Amino acid sequence: MRFIKNIQNSIENNSNYNALCINNTHFTYKDFEIEVKKIRYAIVNTIEASEKLIGLVTNDDIQTYASIIALWLEGKAYVPVNPDTPLDRNYHIFELTKTKHVIDSTKESIYKDYKVINSSALQDLYPDLNPKDFSGDNLAYILFTSGTTGVPKGVPITFNNVEALVDAIDAESEFNLNNKDRCLQMFELTFDFSVVTYLFPLLAGSCMYTIPKGTMKYFYIFKLIKEKKLTVLTMVPSIINYLRPYFPEINEPSVRYCSFGGGALHSDIAKEWSDCLPNCKIFNYYGPTEFTVYSGFYPYQKETHTKAYNGIIAIGTPQKNTLYLIVNENNEEVPIGETGELCLGGPQITPGYWENEERNKQSFFIRNEHGKKIRYYKTGDLCIKDKDHDFLYVGRADFQVKIRGYRVELSEIEFHAKTKSEKKINMVALDVYNELGNAELGLAIESDAFDTNDIFEYMKTKMPSYMIPMHVRFIKEFPHSINGKIDRKELKKHFDIN
Amino acid sequence: MNREDILTKVTNAFSSVLEHTNFELTNETTAEDVDGWESITHMMIITEIEKTFNIKFKLMDLMNMDSVGDLLNTIESELLIN
Numbered sequence A: 001m002r003f004i005k006n007i008q009n010s011i012e013n014n015s016n017y018n019a020l021c022i023n024n025t026h027f028t029y030k031d032f033e034i035e036v037k038k039i040r041y042a043i044v045n046t047i048e049a050s051e052k053l054i055g056l057v058t059n060d061d062i063q064t065y066a067s068i069i070a071l072w073l074e075g076k077a078y079v080p081v082n083p084d085t086p087l088d089r090n091y092h093i094f095e096l097t098k099t100k101h102v103i104d105s106t107k108e109s110i111y112k113d114y115k116v117i118n119s120s121a122l123q124d125l126y127p128d129l130n131p132k133d134f135s136g137d138n139l140a141y142i143l144f145t146s147g148t149t150g151v152p153k154g155v156p157i158t159f160n161n162v163e164a165l166v167d168a169i170d171a172e173s174e175f176n177l178n179n180k181d182r183c184l185q186m187f188e189l190t191f192d193f194s195v196v197t198y199l200f201p202l203l204a205g206s207c208m209y210t211i212p213k214g215t216m217k218y219f220y221i222f223k224l225i226k227e228k229k230l231t232v233l234t235m236v237p238s239i240i241n242y243l244r245p246y247f248p249e250i251n252e253p254s255v256r257y258c259s260f261g262g263g264a265l266h267s268d269i270a271k272e273w274s275d276c277l278p279n280c281k282i283f284n285y286y287g288p289t290e291f292t293v294y295s296g297f298y299p300y301q302k303e304t305h306t307k308a309y310n311g312i313i314a315i316g317t318p319q320k321n322t323l324y325l326i327v328n329e330n331n332e333e334v335p336i337g338e339t340g341e342l343c344l345g346g347p348q349i350t351p352g353y354w355e356n357e358e359r360n361k362q363s364f365f366i367r368n369e370h371g372k373k374i375r376y377y378k379t380g381d382l383c384i385k386d387k388d389h390d391f392l393y394v395g396r397a398d399f400q401v402k403i404r405g406y407r408v409e410l411s412e413i414e415f416h417a418k419t420k421s422e423k424k425i426n427m428v429a430l431d432v433y434n435e436l437g438n439a440e441l442g443l444a445i446e447s448d449a450f451d452t453n454d455i456f457e458y459m460k461t462k463m464p465s466y467m468i469p470m471h472v473r474f475i476k477e478f479p480h481s482i483n484g485k486i487d488r489k490e491l492k493k494h495f496d497i498n
Numbered sequence B: 001m002n003r004e005d006i007l008t009k010v011t012n013a014f015s016s017v018l019e020h021t022n023f024e025l026t027n028e029t030t031a032e033d034v035d036g037w038e039s040i041t042h043m044m045i046i047t048e049i050e051k052t053f054n055i056k057f058k059l060m061d062l063m064n065m066d067s068v069g070d071l072l073n074t075i076e077s078e079l080l081i082n
Helices: A003-015 A029-048 A063-073 A089-096 A160-172 A193-203 A217-225 A237-249 A267-276 A357-363 A410-420 A453-462 A487-493 B003-018 B039-053 B059-064 B068-081
Strands: A017-022 A027-029 A054-056 A077-081 A101-103 A115-118 A140-145 A152-160 A182-185 A209-211 A233-237 A255-261 A281-286 A298-299 A323-327 A340-345 A362-367 A374-384 A393-397 A400-403 A405-408 A425-431 A441-447 A470-473
Touching: A003 A029, A003 A063, A003 A160, A003 A267, A017 A063, A027 B059, A029 A063, A029 A101, A029 A115, A054 A063, A054 A089, A063 A077, A063 A193, A077 A089, A089 A140, A089 A152, A089 A400, A089 B059, A115 A374, A140 A160, A152 A160, A160 A193, A160 A374, A182 A193, A182 A425, A193 A209, A217 A233, A233 A237, A237 A267, A237 B059, A267 A323, A267 A374, A267 B059, A323 A374, A357 A362, A357 A374, A400 A441, A405 A410, A410 A425, A410 A453, A425 A487, B003 B039, B003 B068, B039 B068
Parallel strands: A017 A209, A054 A077, A054 A101, A077 A140, A101 A115, A182 A209, A182 A233, A233 A255, A255 A281, A441 A470
Antiparallel strands: A017 A027, A140 A152, A281 A298, A323 A340, A340 A374, A362 A374, A374 A393, A400 A405, A425 A441
């Protein structure tokens, strides 16, 4: 694996440079190397060679990042679980992946049913960082996203997938990190966007700055940009929605790149944000977890590149070796200018959802192109290809929404809410928008008002906090559209949250 | 307005946004200690407090606001300016 060899080179060649800054403490690449070697020693000595899927508790510390690299050197995958997510859900994930071993830097691990490597209490060092020889078909990680039936959906990504991502970004001459760069790493490691925010800095010898738990993310990010003079930002658009009331106070010349992804970027706010960062190139990235983070981008420039559809900045063109195809409901290509579902083909495509044949039949298809069989992933995003061959984002085709960058299936929330409810009544989860333009979750209940405390307590044991509805409305009778479906648009009018 | 009056009004702002009164605010209280006080609600609380006291926080103040004590100090100094 070329990219793993390159991580090794970067760690060894940048010993004196900083690799990480966590809660104001810096760690050099030398420090990082030592942690990787300790964890690798423990992996080699306690985990059988046949065990490939290893649990990782995503604490905000150097050991957690070092664990990913130590596992990769051994050709193993990390299965990340967030310590703030209900234990029930995390156990469920480990059951699905048949994980036996968990790496956890927490002093007293709560994963009692597993063989735990306590990564913060290790002594012995593995002699080197030479990557083992292994197949590129091995998995590098599995991430779980919200699923429609209450069961989280696993997306496995292979080393070949990650290699193809690195290869595509390396081919992009507009984006080059170096060992002087200071990069924002604002993402939880269970969120696929984090892969680019730790991997690219590590490959370039840059330093990444994390966000401590318990801080107000958007204000802490601004504090880092200002006080640490960050040069590279990668974020979800909702962050700048929060900061928007304060844009007149922001002028940060240190930032040279700002990449957005994980949600629609609106043109008016992009222009205003661009004014805050006078020396910065802005990239509007697109890509689903199933296609290894990024599949392409649009290079936004407030004067020359402002292409948008319904106020949402274009997603541009596919990156190296990636194919974009827009299809109708029969998976046939639609003409230029027509709306259809965006499908992605190429070496970054996941081998398929984890043990979910039914879902795989729906989400992937094979198409013959010039005598070759190309496998495509159906993103569920509606797009248009315009006459310049740029791709424009239109909206979602289904009931999936983005809450602070996280993908949420509204039906999963409904599933858990209804499970606990004694009364068999209709409940509909909705995305409603606050005055900053960010989506919040609402729960509409077809009933007279009653105490929902039990339902909410139950949901909190089943889903991460970003999936818990913040607004509840009781509606005696749900509005229906002409064809008899619940009229979600009409229901949303009951949520005046501003 | 003395600090106690400010605290009462701040407490009201918290309970109206969070829709519960299951907390006691002291100088040392942080987001960790109050159920539901997180990114989104923080913004709503800030807006509510700005309305209540008829003040406008600066980003520099907000980025260094780690506890209720910091919040009260900032409100006090904003009220002095006004």
